[in-house]
Amino acid sequence: MVDDYGQLYTIEGIAAAVIMLVTAYIMLNTTTLYTPADTHVIDMQLQQLGNDALSMMDTTDRVIPSSQGANQSYVSYLSPLEESVRYSDTRNFNNTLKIYANSLYGNPNPVIDSRPLQWNSTIYYRTTGDSVGSYPFANSERNLTGREHYVTVTRWVHLNETPSNNTPGLSDPNVIIPIGPNGMRNEDQVVLLEVLLWRD
């Protein structure tokens, strides 16, 4: 004889199974994925930091004069970055980048360097022969050995004149600007500043 005493238990069991399945489904679909920091996230952040720092350095900090002279216009004011490239002033470039990207809170010579970043930069230009030439620009304390895991950030720099490295008090004698048959053009031009950034 078959009885139906178990029917209520069966319904309860099915209901419990459905509830458990729904719970498991919701739980698995609302899981936040925690990303370990050893992937490319660090590179991404470093690249963003470098681009932001260069962008800040390429902002001119002078106001437009109210009465303009005959040959005076506001675009003739160079940004600190353009000034550094124009006069090969690597000392100013290094100090500014150190303050901006290294986050030293305005003190370029702290006791403890919180985020020691190193960099090595090169300037690329179009030569008179329509090829692309380069010369080394500013670098930080450490030299580039080639084994660093670096990211590349770039910035276009407009030059009103050919850069020089014979301005007293500003220029870096180590920056040798190639002038000559394969050298830079002596006119209004745009060069590319390429900075390799890495963490020490």
Next chain:
Amino acid sequence: MARLKDDAQWIILLGFIISVSIFFLALIINESVLVGQTTAESVLELPKSDIHDLRNEVFRSAQISAEQAKFNGATSGDWYRDLVDISMSRKNAVINISVPSPINHWPYPQAYDTIYIHFNNGVTNYNEIFYY
């Protein structure tokens, strides 16, 4: 079956549940590595800063050319070819820029001029027509 002792059935059931949950946790951990990698790579791959910088430079250079033409009538150098050549060489990006001749600004500027910017590095394509 009736004579069999089945007290251990709960233990086996719990064992199943635990192993399934461990399996799902492992799946999630495995995914998290992939998510970080692909997210960071896609951000690194997008030439956001390149395009920002290119626009900034084109507008500044066009302004400088216009100012120079206005003040001393000088025509500026072909700086846009610098952008094209160096982009190809250093960034693997094909760009094309069309800027109005600065002589249009002299002695009186027109109502507006048009700058065309095209950028393509094989992954991202960016085109812009800018009136200024």
